[in-house]
Amino acid sequence: MLTTVLRPVRAGNAFEETVERLLQAIKLGAVVEKLPPERELAAQLGISRVTLREAIRALQEAGYLDVRRGRYGGAFVTYTPPPPRQEDLRRAVADMGTDDLADALTFRMAVECGAAQVLAATASAGRLSRERREELRRRLQEVNSASPDDYRRLDTAFHLAIAELSGSPLLAAACADARLRVTDLLNAIPVLQRNIEHAAAQHEAIVEAILAGDTDAAGRAVAEHLEATAALLRGFLA
Amino acid sequence: MLTTVLRPVRAGNAFEETVERLLQAIKLGAVVEKLPPERELAAQLGISRVTLREAIRALQEAGYLDVRRGRYGGAFVTYTPPPPRQEDLRRAVADMGTDDLADALTFRMAVECGAAQVLAATASAGRLSRERREELRRRLQEVNSASPDDYRRLDTAFHLAIAELSGSPLLAAACADARLRVTDLLNAIPVLQRNIEHAAAQHEAIVEAILAGDTDAAGRAVAEHLEATAALLRGFLA
DNA sequence: ACTTATTGGGCTAGTGTCAGACCATTGATG
DNA sequence: CATCAATGGTCTGACACTAGCCCAATAAGT
Numbered sequence A, B: 001m002l003t004t005v006l007r008p009v010r011a012g013n014a015f016e017e018t019v020e021r022l023l024q025a026i027k028l029g030a031v032v033e034k035l036p037p038e039r040e041l042a043a044q045l046g047i048s049r050v051t052l053r054e055a056i057r058a059l060q061e062a063g064y065l066d067v068r069r070g071r072y073g074g075a076f077v078t079y080t081p082p083p084p085r086q087e088d089l090r091r092a093v094a095d096m097g098t099d100d101l102a103d104a105l106t107f108r109m110a111v112e113c114g115a116a117q118v119l120a121a122t123a124s125a126g127r128l129s130r131e132r133r134e135e136l137r138r139r140l141q142e143v144n145s146a147s148p149d150d151y152r153r154l155d156t157a158f159h160l161a162i163a164e165l166s167g168s169p170l171l172a173a174a175c176a177d178a179r180l181r182v183t184d185l186l187n188a189i190p191v192l193q194r195n196i197e198h199a200a201a202q203h204e205a206i207v208e209a210i211l212a213g214d215t216d217a218a219g220r221a222v223a224e225h226l227e228a229t230a231a232l233l234r235g236f237l238a
Numbered sequence C: 001a002c003t004t005a006t007t008g009g010g011c012t013a014g015t016g017t018c019a020g021a022c023c024a025t026t027g028a029t030g
Numbered sequence D: 001c002a003t004c005a006a007t008g009g010t011c012t013g014a015c016a017c018t019a020g021c022c023c024a025a026t027a028a029g030t
Helices: A016-026 A036-045 A050-061 A086-096 A098-124 A130-144 A148-165 A167-189 A193-211 A215-237 B014-028 B036-043 B049-061 B088-095 B099-122 B130-144 B150-165 B168-185 B194-213 B215-237
Strands: A066-067 A074-077 B066-069 B075-076
Touching: A016 A050, A016 A167, A016 A193, A016 B036, A036 B194, A050 A066, A050 A074, A074 A193, A074 B036, A086 A098, A086 A167, A098 A148, A098 A167, A098 B099, A130 A148, A130 A193, A148 A193, A148 B088, A167 B088, A167 B168, A193 A215, A215 B099, A215 B168, A215 B215, B014 B049, B014 B168, B036 B049, B049 B066, B049 B075, B049 B099, B088 B099, B088 B168, B088 B215, B099 B150, B099 B168, B099 B194, B130 B150, B130 B194, B150 B168, B150 B194, B194 B215
Parallel strands: none
Antiparallel strands: A066 A074, B066 B075
């Protein structure tokens, strides 16, 4: 308990944290065309423009961004996901360590199941507006009809939508954080049509359970889905 | 999705964060006698000794700590929980805002249910060692035989033990964070023998479900327990 | 071709935070 | 009573970060 409560107050310095955040936003596909203007983005991230600019420059030099001045300028995303290679996956796992990997997968399992259950409970109580139900269905439809190129991005959007629709910013942040921690791994797994189809059935089960207000089924459906992903990971590592 | 991914990189300045952390550790009862030595604690919190000392001085001036020099000295906790008053509860809720309160309760519901389910799944897979099963039973026994004075502290310890036993530091941190956000509220609720007894039954149900490896039951048991707490809160606010 | 709004680029002065060294105090122990 | 190990108290030089300001470039609109 002491070790948990007296854990580090901050992760690292602002510069590194910002680079990491922006990089993940790019790899996640959350930022498609260009970043918001520096002044605006700095405010959103709660850092100074100087620090943000250092981070942007680092990403520019690493080839993720193309920065252009003047009106209608900005930091344009030049990154396109590289073709997945098993070597990348091994390196990504080696980089984070097997303990941290298990931690990240467990954490993701817990928060995403929790988010789905919360959302199902909301639906069960009849407090899920038509707009939110439709957004959920829309995200489902999008990911299930995605081409392999767009799949990861739309899959991320689907999962994060569940978290955000729960109505709890803290929970949404936790789910985003969990997803960020496994992005590199997921991006290194080849997207096979067969896997997409398999995942599609699970996505449907999740949405169905949520809309039916069945918390147990929703949690179980998410658990099964994430377990399948984890199994896929293990399979590629074996 | 953008707003979730591009959320602030850091909560505030190191000093304020540290004061908050230490204060919560004290109110939580995680620190009973005295804080660890400054050098050690600074390392644990990932901050410099200077910043830590500023935080300690602030808490000293606020009357939470008594700092003594020399060998066998240290920062001794002088805080004793004040008798709960309904006024404190109202003020605590007003301080955090109803939206943030709902957010915190939802978040707590999600991560604690998730942790219990993860732990139950571990047990179900036969990967829960005898030591960990015994710690869980011990915590249960402690909280269920607690006097009203010790109740909050041992209740916290019980809930955090579930999170820590899940084996995921990230999940444990999330649960601790969730608990921290509602501590002030819980501390403002009078501890009635009747509530303790009611909670005791729920605690037993949680442990039973976890040890039986029944993830659904574990999640449901935690959900019921937390729902009862939330209801208690609403009752005092009405 | 000119204007203009928007955007990145660059500077400065001030504050926050850090690592590390050294000093001062204390109480148990020989 | 003297010693000593553990602990808080203090200082310094360096670096990180911030707020705010003004400059430079750019492309749409006129």
